[in-house]
Amino acid sequence: MYVIKRDIRIASEQRVKRRSIDELQAELNHLMQEQITSLGNQTFVRPDHEQLKQQEERLNRVREVSADYLAALKELSQPKLEGEHMSEKPSVTLPGKVEKI
Numbered sequence: 001m002y003v004i005k006r007d008i009r010i011a012s013e014q015r016v017k018r019r020s021i022d023e024l025q026a027e028l029n030h031l032m033q034e035q036i037t038s039l040g041n042q043t044f045v046r047p048d049h050e051q052l053k054q055q056e057e058r059l060n061r062v063r064e065v066s067a068d069y070l071a072a073l074k075e076l077s078q079p080k081l082e083g084e085h086m087s088e089k090p091s092v093t094l095p096g097k098v099e100k101i
Contacts, residue, residue, distance in 0.1 A: 005097075009015055019068065019072075020072075021069065021070055021072045021073065021076070024068055024069040024072060028062065028065045028066060028069055031058055031061055031062045031065065032062065034058060035055070035058055035062065037060070038051070038058070053079050076091060
């Protein structure tokens with residue numbers, strides 16, 4: 001499972017480098033406007049199966065673009081370090097006991 005998440009994170013980082021923050025913000029705004037319009041239409045007319053599928057795909061794309069946008073903002077806010085670059089996040093293990101419920 002860790003390998004899959006790591007591969008997704010690496011792919012996400014590569015996408016962020018290719019796309020500017022302005023492009024990500026524009027796409028996110030466009031997707032949100034489509035979502036708002038879709039929800040407004042659902043107020044008066046029940047959506048069919050195809051519309052619900054499109055809405056779900058749009059929401060998934062909003063999540064992806066949001067994650068890329070936040071990653072790009074985070075990358076801008078972090079100072080570039082000379083020398084060794086840490087690609088892995090530090091991990092912290094907190095003391096505690098896990099109990100089965």
